[in-house]
Amino acid sequence: MYASQTTYHRAGSVSEAVRLLSENEGAKILAGGHSLIPLMKLRLSSPEALVDIGRIESLKGITGKDGAVCIGALATHAEIASSDVVSERVPLLAEAAGKVGDPAVRNRGTIGGNVSHADPSSDLPTVLTALDASYCVTGPGGERTIAAADFATGLLETALGENEVLTCVCVPSEPSGSGSAYVKFSHPASRYAVLGAAAVLTADGGRCSSASVAIGGVEPMAARSASAEAALAGSDLSDGALDAAAAAVCGDFGDNVLEDIFASSEYRKAMGPVYVRRALCEARARMG
Amino acid sequence: MKVPVEMTINGRSYCGEVEPRQLLVHFIREEAGLTGTKVGCDTSQCGSCTVRLDGIGVKSCTALTVQADGSSITTIEGLSDGVELHPLQEAFWNKHGLQCGFCTPGMILAAAELLRTNPSPTRDEIRHGLEGNICRCTGYQNIVLAVEEAAGKMGGS
Incomplete structure (x- = not known):
């Protein structure tokens, strides 16, 4: 299957990604590509431009903060499933991440792409909704936070603005003894x-x-x-x-x-x- | 508008200009001429396109060539040193872990990925570790035995 013709723009930073999205009408964000590329191959999505955020270092990594875990949008399912801090504080998320697709899919698919795709049959939105997670997004107007429960607005639709990039998923630790x-x-x-x-x-x-x-x-x-x-x-x-x-x-x-x-x-x-x-x-x- | 890319496949350097929509598996097969990597389902489900990208097993039908720019790739052709078969290849031979052979390159690369993360898998773990790879001849039993034998030879139990 062959996707439609498109143009390719590699962003080196979040601010550059926001600028590239603003400059290229009809652009889609590409991270691991495991939601977008299948859609493009089926021509259910034919973006005129791709903004590749896959190499932005600030979007990588998983860190424990006070009573929460902050997961960079580019963290892969495999990284989340094998992360000690995720397993200790939010084992529900580690369990779900380990059940996404198969090992090769988990090596490539990212948490940011997964939730932004808003597929109702996806695993992570379900557990992130249960865990009262919140999503940090950056756009031309600055940063804002969206609750997981408010993020998806319909089938494959989200509250993410046209030129906004999801940067981080913050998940409160599961209660002690739960x-x-x-x-x-x-x-x-x-x-x-x-x-x-x-x-x-x-x-x-x-x-x-x-x-x-x-x-x-x-x-x-x-x-x-x-x-x-x-x-x-x-x-x-x-x-x-x-x-x-x-x-x-x-x-x-x-x-x-x-x-x-x-x-x-x-x-x-x-x-x-x-x-x-x-x-x-x-x-x-x-x-x- | 084409985009310049360069990458290393099986130790050899390749460069070219590609359309952004080109899938990595098509670069591997058509530009590099390495047709061991197969296109099966083309929907990220069957795993016959599995390759190693910067050391990690991925499905090359679900990656764009431009995403792999600057990376190092290993395909079935590069798994052995060219003289001796890789222990997984040898074990698939010994245990007859194939029937028609179409899924075999992806199956072996997926098995290599499994042994990278779990050098001594149980049979159950082998089955689950290969869940992203489909053998339409349904020859799974000998594939599991082959991976088990290879794990033993490669240092696992």
């Missing part, structure tokens, strides 16, 4: 999540003091399940409590449940509680 898990129903060929469920559970005195549940792959954007979280709050996290919370997720699905040749909307809705329950059980087992 347990978390991400489980997915992988598409057998692409390994995208036909459905993915993330859970973070914290208990105090035998009762659930906080619960975070997010689901991806079912609706056009990954989303938290307020109903499941409400069902868990204050519960004893028994099997019955997890069953009730898992069953509650269906009430949060809107009218726009995804459907494709692989899984009907009915099937996705039916699998929602199944995978949420698995995530909750695994998260509970990891508490302590």
